[in-house]
Amino acid sequence: METIELQVDEGTWSKAKQMAEARHCTVEDLIRELINQLTAATATKDSLLGMMAxxxxxxxxxxxxALQARSKDALR
Known part of the structure:
Protein backbone atom coordinates (compact mmCIF):
# COMPACT_ATOMS: atom_id res chain seq x y z
CA MET A 1 0.00 0.00 0.00
CA GLU A 2 1.15 3.54 -0.68
CA THR A 3 0.82 6.57 1.53
CA ILE A 4 -0.22 9.74 -0.28
CA GLU A 5 -1.01 13.29 0.72
CA LEU A 6 -4.13 14.99 -0.62
CA GLN A 7 -5.14 18.62 -0.45
CA VAL A 8 -8.88 19.21 -0.20
CA ASP A 9 -10.88 22.17 0.97
CA GLU A 10 -12.51 22.03 4.40
CA GLY A 11 -16.00 21.57 2.99
CA THR A 12 -15.01 18.54 0.95
CA TRP A 13 -13.08 17.04 3.88
CA SER A 14 -16.06 17.61 6.17
CA LYS A 15 -18.43 15.91 3.72
CA ALA A 16 -16.03 12.99 3.29
CA LYS A 17 -15.80 12.48 7.06
CA GLN A 18 -19.60 12.71 7.42
CA MET A 19 -20.15 10.17 4.64
CA ALA A 20 -17.57 7.81 6.11
CA GLU A 21 -19.15 8.09 9.55
CA ALA A 22 -22.63 7.47 8.14
CA ARG A 23 -21.35 4.35 6.37
CA HIS A 24 -19.36 3.20 9.41
CA CYS A 25 -16.04 3.19 7.57
CA THR A 26 -12.90 5.28 7.21
CA VAL A 27 -12.37 8.01 4.64
CA GLU A 28 -9.80 5.70 3.03
CA ASP A 29 -12.45 2.97 2.69
CA LEU A 30 -14.88 5.53 1.28
CA ILE A 31 -12.38 6.63 -1.39
CA ARG A 32 -11.58 3.02 -2.26
CA GLU A 33 -15.28 2.19 -2.69
CA LEU A 34 -15.86 5.32 -4.78
CA ILE A 35 -13.03 4.37 -7.13
CA ASN A 36 -14.37 0.81 -7.42
CA GLN A 37 -17.88 2.08 -8.21
CA LEU A 38 -16.64 4.58 -10.78
CA THR A 39 -14.52 2.01 -12.59
CA ALA A 40 -17.40 -0.49 -12.56
CA ALA A 41 -19.76 2.16 -13.95
CA THR A 42 -17.29 2.95 -16.72
CA ALA A 43 -16.97 -0.71 -17.65
CA THR A 44 -20.75 -1.11 -17.79
CA LYS A 45 -21.15 2.07 -19.77
CA ASP A 46 -18.70 0.89 -22.43
CA SER A 47 -20.37 -2.46 -23.05
CA LEU A 48 -22.31 -3.09 -26.25
CA LEU A 49 -25.67 -3.19 -24.50
CA GLY A 50 -24.75 -0.16 -22.43
CA MET A 51 -24.23 1.83 -25.61
CA MET A 52 -27.83 1.06 -26.56
CA ALA A 53 -29.30 2.12 -23.20
CA ALA A 66 -31.72 -11.43 -35.06
CA LEU A 67 -34.76 -13.54 -34.19
CA GLN A 68 -36.04 -13.43 -37.78
CA ALA A 69 -32.64 -14.42 -39.15
CA ARG A 70 -32.43 -17.26 -36.67
CA SER A 71 -35.86 -18.60 -37.65
CA LYS A 72 -35.05 -18.44 -41.39
CA ASP A 73 -31.48 -19.70 -41.36
CA ALA A 74 -30.72 -22.75 -39.27
CA LEU A 75 -27.49 -22.55 -37.34
CA ARG A 76 -26.61 -26.16 -38.21
Whole structure:
Protein backbone atom coordinates (compact mmCIF):
# COMPACT_ATOMS: atom_id res chain seq x y z
CA MET A 1 0.00 0.00 0.00
CA GLU A 2 1.15 3.54 -0.68
CA THR A 3 0.82 6.57 1.53
CA ILE A 4 -0.22 9.74 -0.28
CA GLU A 5 -1.01 13.29 0.72
CA LEU A 6 -4.13 14.99 -0.62
CA GLN A 7 -5.14 18.62 -0.45
CA VAL A 8 -8.88 19.21 -0.20
CA ASP A 9 -10.88 22.17 0.97
CA GLU A 10 -12.51 22.03 4.40
CA GLY A 11 -16.00 21.57 2.99
CA THR A 12 -15.01 18.54 0.95
CA TRP A 13 -13.08 17.04 3.88
CA SER A 14 -16.06 17.61 6.17
CA LYS A 15 -18.43 15.91 3.72
CA ALA A 16 -16.03 12.99 3.29
CA LYS A 17 -15.80 12.48 7.06
CA GLN A 18 -19.60 12.71 7.42
CA MET A 19 -20.15 10.17 4.64
CA ALA A 20 -17.57 7.81 6.11
CA GLU A 21 -19.15 8.09 9.55
CA ALA A 22 -22.63 7.47 8.14
CA ARG A 23 -21.35 4.35 6.37
CA HIS A 24 -19.36 3.20 9.41
CA CYS A 25 -16.04 3.19 7.57
CA THR A 26 -12.90 5.28 7.21
CA VAL A 27 -12.37 8.01 4.64
CA GLU A 28 -9.80 5.70 3.03
CA ASP A 29 -12.45 2.97 2.69
CA LEU A 30 -14.88 5.53 1.28
CA ILE A 31 -12.38 6.63 -1.39
CA ARG A 32 -11.58 3.02 -2.26
CA GLU A 33 -15.28 2.19 -2.69
CA LEU A 34 -15.86 5.32 -4.78
CA ILE A 35 -13.03 4.37 -7.13
CA ASN A 36 -14.37 0.81 -7.42
CA GLN A 37 -17.88 2.08 -8.21
CA LEU A 38 -16.64 4.58 -10.78
CA THR A 39 -14.52 2.01 -12.59
CA ALA A 40 -17.40 -0.49 -12.56
CA ALA A 41 -19.76 2.16 -13.95
CA THR A 42 -17.29 2.95 -16.72
CA ALA A 43 -16.97 -0.71 -17.65
CA THR A 44 -20.75 -1.11 -17.79
CA LYS A 45 -21.15 2.07 -19.77
CA ASP A 46 -18.70 0.89 -22.43
CA SER A 47 -20.37 -2.46 -23.05
CA LEU A 48 -22.31 -3.09 -26.25
CA LEU A 49 -25.67 -3.19 -24.50
CA GLY A 50 -24.75 -0.16 -22.43
CA MET A 51 -24.23 1.83 -25.61
CA MET A 52 -27.83 1.06 -26.56
CA ALA A 53 -29.30 2.12 -23.20
CA UNK A 54 -30.73 5.33 -24.67
CA UNK A 55 -32.03 3.62 -27.83
CA UNK A 56 -34.66 1.06 -26.76
CA UNK A 57 -36.45 1.15 -30.13
CA UNK A 58 -33.23 0.50 -32.02
CA UNK A 59 -32.40 -2.38 -29.65
CA UNK A 60 -35.88 -3.85 -30.31
CA UNK A 61 -35.21 -3.69 -34.06
CA UNK A 62 -31.83 -5.39 -33.65
CA UNK A 63 -33.40 -8.15 -31.55
CA UNK A 64 -36.28 -8.64 -34.00
CA UNK A 65 -33.83 -8.85 -36.89
CA ALA A 66 -31.72 -11.43 -35.06
CA LEU A 67 -34.76 -13.54 -34.19
CA GLN A 68 -36.04 -13.43 -37.78
CA ALA A 69 -32.64 -14.42 -39.15
CA ARG A 70 -32.43 -17.26 -36.67
CA SER A 71 -35.86 -18.60 -37.65
CA LYS A 72 -35.05 -18.44 -41.39
CA ASP A 73 -31.48 -19.70 -41.36
CA ALA A 74 -30.72 -22.75 -39.27
CA LEU A 75 -27.49 -22.55 -37.34
CA ARG A 76 -26.61 -26.16 -38.21
Missing amino acids: DEPDLMDQVLDS
